[in-house]
Each structure stands twice: as C-alpha cells, then as structure tokens.
Amino acid sequence: VGRVFKELGQYDRALDHLNLSMAMSRSINDFEGIPYSLDEIGDVMIRKEEYDSALNTLLKSVNLTRAQKVHVLEPKTLAKLATVHLRTGNYDNALAYYDTTHHLHERTGNDFGIAEVELGRGQVFIQQGKYDEAMRSINRSLSLAKQANARTLESRGYESLSKLYELKEDY
Numbered sequence: 001v002g003r004v005f006k007e008l009g010q011y012d013r014a015l016d017h018l019n020l021s022m023a024m025s026r027s028i029n030d031f032e033g034i035p036y037s038l039d040e041i042g043d044v045m046i047r048k049e050e051y052d053s054a055l056n057t058l059l060k061s062v063n064l065t066r067a068q069k070v071h072v073l074e075p076k077t078l079a080k081l082a083t084v085h086l087r088t089g090n091y092d093n094a095l096a097y098y099d100t101t102h103h104l105h106e107r108t109g110n111d112f113g114i115a116e117v118e119l120g121r122g123q124v125f126i127q128q129g130k131y132d133e134a135m136r137s138i139n140r141s142l143s144l145a146k147q148a149n150a151r152t153l154e155s156r157g158y159e160s161l162s163k164l165y166e167l168k169e170d171y
Contacts, residue, residue: 002040011044018044035064039077046083054084075104075113079120086124094124112153115144119157126164134164 002017018041025033038061045054062077064070082097098117105113118141125134138161145154165171 002037006040006044006047009047011048014044015041031064032068032070035061035068035070035073035077038064039073039080042077042080046080046087049087051084051088055081058084071104075101075110078104079113079116082120086120086127089127091124091128095121098124111144112148112150115141115148115150115153115157117141118144119153119160122157122160122164126160126167131164131168135161138164 002014002021005011005014005017018037022034022037022041025031025037038057042054042058042061045051045057058077058081062074062081065073065077078097078101082094082101085091085094085097098121102114102117105111105117118137122134122137122141125131125137138157142154142157142161145157
C-alpha cells in the first residue's frame, strides 16, 4: 500500500504505511522486511527531495541488507544511493555506487539492472560535461533496454540522449 501511495505522489500517506510495515516486521521478527521498508522510505525521501534523510535511510537499509544477506535488495538500494549523490552533485560518489551496483548486476546476469546503471552513469557524465562518455553509457543502456524489451527504460534513455544532443547543440 505504501508503494502505491508513493507512485501516486502521496508521500505522507506512503510514509505512514511504510513505517507501519517496518513496525510490523519488527514485531514479528521479520528482520528481512526492515531493509525493504527502509529502501522504500528512502525512495520517498528522494522524491520529496529530502536528500539527507534519503541518504541516512538508504545507508541503514544497505547495512541491514548486508547483515541479513538480502542480496536481491542490495543493488536496488545502492542504485538509489547513487541517485542521491547524482542529485546532490557528488558525482564521484554517484559513480562509485553505480560501479558497485554494476558489479552486483554482472554477477547475477541482470541485464536490466546493468542498463539502469549505464543510464545513471550517462546522467552523471552529462552533469560533468563528459559528453563522449555519456554517449557511450547511454547507448549501452539503450542497447540492453531494447534486448530486455524494457520500454520505459528505453524511453528514459532516449530522453537522456535527447538532452545530451541538446547540450552538444546537435539539434
């Protein structure tokens, strides 16, 4: 329910449900559920542009994810940490988180995850003015997104590519 409210942009209601979910996980000793709740809460904080809160919440999630060995959640949370750093201008940290996430996706053969990482890297490179590197990353993302038939990701890739061409004044 918290995720639904998050997608509807009703962030306070989403947080109410996500905090309730976390409290329920604690009460029944569902220790794996807690990092999932924290991951979702961190995502809400990103959407609310409360980046310090997002960073703290997502770091708690990744620490618990590692402690509980919830391997499937770790790259998802690390990618969100990269997003926080991208949006706050900490590009080196964003790239470091994307690199770690890329490695985890490679280990599991998750091409969709790799495509998301490449798109994120491309966005960092755009912000850094490294347009050639951005072009390579975005094109890798698009290629993987097409192979995975991931239309939404492909659309985001073309949007980034359009922004890149505009910045290069290649209309």
